[in-house]
Amino acid sequence: MLSRQTWRVIGTLGLRSAKQTFRRPQLMAPLIVFPTLLLAIQVGGAGRAVDLEGFPPVDSFLAFMLAGAMIQSTLLAGNSGGIALAVDIEMGFTDRLLAAPIPRYAMVFGRLVGTALLGLFTAFWFLAIGFVFGVQFTEGPLGIVVMIALVVASAVAFGSIGAAIALRSGSASVVQGMFPLVFVILFLSTAFFPQDLLQQPAQAIAEYNPLSFIINAVRDPVVFAFTTEDMLKALLGIAIIGALGAVLCARAMRHRLRVG
Amino acid sequence: MGATMTANFATIGAMIGRSRNELLRVPGAAIPGVLAPTIFFLGLTAVFGNLRLLDGFGVESYASFLIPVSLMQGAGFTGAATGVNLARDIENGLFDRFLSSPAPRWVLLAGLVGAASLRSLVPGTFLFVVAMAVGAAFPGAIGLLVALIATMGMGIVAACWGVAIALKFKTQSAAPLMQAGMLTLILCTTAYAPQELLTGWLAVVAEYNPATQIVEMARQGFVGTVTWAGTWPGLVALAGFIAVLGAWALAGMRRTGD
Numbered sequence: 001m002l003s004r005q006t007w008r009v010i011g012t013l014g015l016r017s018a019k020q021t022f023r024r025p026q027l028m029a030p031l032i033v034f035p036t037l038l039l040a041i042q043v044g045g046a047g048r049a050v051d052l053e054g055f056p057p058v059d060s061f062l063a064f065m066l067a068g069a070m071i072q073s074t075l076l077a078g079n080s081g082g083i084a085l086a087v088d089i090e091m092g093f094t095d096r097l098l099a100a101p102i103p104r105y106a107m108v109f110g111r112l113v114g115t116a117l118l119g120l121f122t123a124f125w126f127l128a129i130g131f132v133f134g135v136q137f138t139e140g141p142l143g144i145v146v147m148i149a150l151v152v153a154s155a156v157a158f159g160s161i162g163a164a165i166a167l168r169s170g171s172a173s174v175v176q177g178m179f180p181l182v183f184v185i186l187f188l189s190t191a192f193f194p195q196d197l198l199q200q201p202a203q204a205i206a207e208y209n210p211l212s213f214i215i216n217a218v219r220d221p222v223v224f225a226f227t228t229e230d231m232l233k234a235l236l237g238i239a240i241i242g243a244l245g246a247v248l249c250a251r252a253m254r255h256r257l258r259v260g
Numbered sequence: 261m262g263a264t265m266t267a268n269f270a271t272i273g274a275m276i277g278r279s280r281n282e283l284l285r286v287p288g289a290a291i292p293g294v295l296a297p298t299i300f301f302l303g304l305t306a307v308f309g310n311l312r313l314l315d316g317f318g319v320e321s322y323a324s325f326l327i328p329v330s331l332m333q334g335a336g337f338t339g340a341a342t343g344v345n346l347a348r349d350i351e352n353g354l355f356d357r358f359l360s361s362p363a364p365r366w367v368l369l370a371g372l373v374g375a376a377s378l379r380s381l382v383p384g385t386f387l388f389v390v391a392m393a394v395g396a397a398f399p400g401a402i403g404l405l406v407a408l409i410a411t412m413g414m415g416i417v418a419a420c421w422g423v424a425i426a427l428k429f430k431t432q433s434a435a436p437l438m439q440a441g442m443l444t445l446i447l448c449t450t451a452y453a454p455q456e457l458l459t460g461w462l463a464v465v466a467e468y469n470p471a472t473q474i475v476e477m478a479r480q481g482f483v484g485t486v487t488w489a490g491t492w493p494g495l496v497a498l499a500g501f502i503a504v505l506g507a508w509a510l511a512g513m514r515r516t517g518d
Contacts, residue, residue: 029436037444044462045452046308053313061459180292180299187303193310202306 009102013110018117020084031076031118032125039069039129042192054196058223063135066126067219068191070147071211073122074155075182079175081115082162086172089256098257108167108249112159119155123148135222143221150218150234157238160245167252191215210237271363275371279379282345293337294383298390301330305394308452316456319483323396327387328478329451331407332471334383335414336442342376343422343438350430355516365513369506373419380415384408396482403481406491410478413498418442420505427512449475470497 002010021028039062047061058064085108088094097107127144130137137143166175186192188202189211198206206212217234220226283290301323309322319325349355358368392398399407422438429437448465449472450458458466466472477494480486 033440037440037447041447041462042452044458044460044465045447046311047459048314048453048457049308049311051314052310177292180295183299183303187299187307192307197310199306199309202303 006103006106009106010109010113013097013106014113014117017081017084017111017114021080021114021118031073031080031122035069035073035076035122036125036129038072039065039126046192049193049197052197054194056194056223059136060134062130062133063223064194064219065192066130066135066222067147067215068186069129070123070126070151070218071154071191071215072182072186073126074119074151075158075186076179077115077118077122077155078158078160078162079178079182080118080162081111081159082166082175082178083172084114085111085163086166086170086175089166089170090172104253104257105249108160108163108253111163112156115159115162116152116156119152120148122155123151130222137222138225139221143226146226146231147218147221150214150238153238154214154218154241157242157245160242160249164245164248164252167249167256170256185209185211189215190219210240213237268364268367271361271367272371272374275368276375276378279375283379283382290379290382293334293341293379294386296337297330297334297383297387300333301326301387301390302394304452311453311457314453314457317454319454321395321397323391323394324482325479326451327391327396327482328407328410328475329446329449330387330391331384331411331478332414332446332475333443334387335380335411336418336446337439338380338383339373339376339415339418339420340422340435340438340442342372342379342419343424343426344432344435346372346423347426347430347432347434350426350516351432359516366510369420369423369510369513372423373416373506373509376419376422377412377415380411380418381408384411399481400486402486406481406486407478410474410494410498413502414446414474417498417501417505420502420509424505424509424512427509427516445469445471446475451475470500473497 043060043062043065049055050058050061050064056064085094094107098104127147139146162175162178165178166172169175188205189209190198190206191211195203195206195212213230213233214237217230220230305323305326308326311317312319312322312325317325346355349358398404421441425434425438425441428434448462448469450466452458455463455466455472473493474497475494477491480490
């Protein structure tokens with residue numbers, strides 16, 4: 001159980017990381033501009049995909065793509081949070097925190113609070129795009145709440161991986177170098193197309209990619225309906241990624257404390 | 261006059277040589293420019309490959325359809341990198357030394373864009389090999405030549421854009437603008453599907469975007485036969501982009517020197 005004081009530290013660091021991100025357009029822009037641009041272009045460029053045999057019945061390709069864009073944005077938010085933490089390490093801010101009487105994990109949790117807020121922002125952003133362009137949310141307000149919750153939780157999970165890389169490398173450029181990997185993971189999931197219509201080997205990989213589980217559950221409330229199986233798979237996917245991130249963060253923190 | 265031109269060409273050659281040295285001494289710097297379009301090529305082929313089954317698509321292999329777009333993307337990233345490198349040179353004061361040299365401004369610009377044009381062959385070659393490996397059709401000698409011209413031309417266009425942005429903002433922080441600008445230009449074309457199958461706003465934008473003509477020019481050999489009718493609009497579009505963006509970059513360079 002965390003003490004009240006630790007919560008205050010996490011809250012303060014979280015507020016700092018959120019302010020830091022929202023004040024720097026160069027950190028915000030990739031999370032919003034790039035996925036929005038790609039969404040707009042892919043909807044226009046591949047919109048006729050809904051006519052393909054085997055494509056699930058959907059109102060529009062935008063409705064189908066919305067979940068992929070949201071999760072793409074949260075992946076980038078995780079990467080962006082990692083970059084910000086690495087900058088803190090490069091500038092020596094983390095050293096001051098290490099010298100302060102606060103738990104080490106509060107540094108990571110504080111950063112993840114900022115990433116969660118970014119996830120929340122991106123969820124609202126893409127929901128707004130959906131509303132503006134006439135997407136019907138099959139599961140109504142409850143479905144929207146579930147979507148937001150899943151997007152925020154996945155942002156935190158991806159953020160933990162970004163934080164681990166930042167702690168291990170201590171270099172913003174190394175974390176930034178992970179940017180292309182975001183797209184590798186996305187292309188090997190159901191982010192942009194139904195699994196049955198992907199080419200091999202992407203189709204086989206997408207079946208077991210935890211990202212597909214999360215995206216399918218975020219997509220369900222928009223185009224299909226809730227299913228317990230998809231929801232449990234999404235939670236499992238988030239838990240796997242989050243647990244991996246937590247373990248890597250702990251190991252990276254130990255390494256950082258050892259090497260200085 | 262002759263001696264001046266010789267000196268100018270020697271300066272352009274020296275700037276291209278500097279770029280080559282950078283590539284040889286820091287090969288890792290070229291990796292992102294090669295990696296990003298390759299990931300996009302392989303990823304988009306895997307994701308949207310079945311679009312070729314749509315009525316009216318008319319192409320057997322999606323890799324063949326997509327590879328010209330990826331070549332343009334590779335050239336776009338390389339050109340944008342020229343802008344980022346210039347911004348770095350401005351930040352650390354090296355570009356001031358170039359400006360204080362007796363070389364005319366257009367020579368400095370020609371050196372930068374010439375180097376970018378040649379460097380665009382690095383991702384281009386890699387992408388071509390990858391495309392052949394995953395089953396894209398060989399475009400034939402003429403098709404390959406046309407694709408090469410389009411790639412190098414797009415490298416010049418992207419470099420002019422990158423240089424103009426670098427001279428305007430004078431900071432490497434403007435890098436996303438350089439990259440996003442080229443990405444938008446290239447993707448707002450018939451990148452994903454033929455014009456008849458595009459929907460919504462993109463159908464309209466792609467129809468009037470001159471970059472569509474460049475993509476279609478480069479695509480000819482991969483999906484069919486190269487014709488003059490399919491080539492000249494792309495050449496005109498390239499010339500137009502180079503004229504406009506080159507003039508903007510040159511104006512920026514003249515302003516910077518004042």
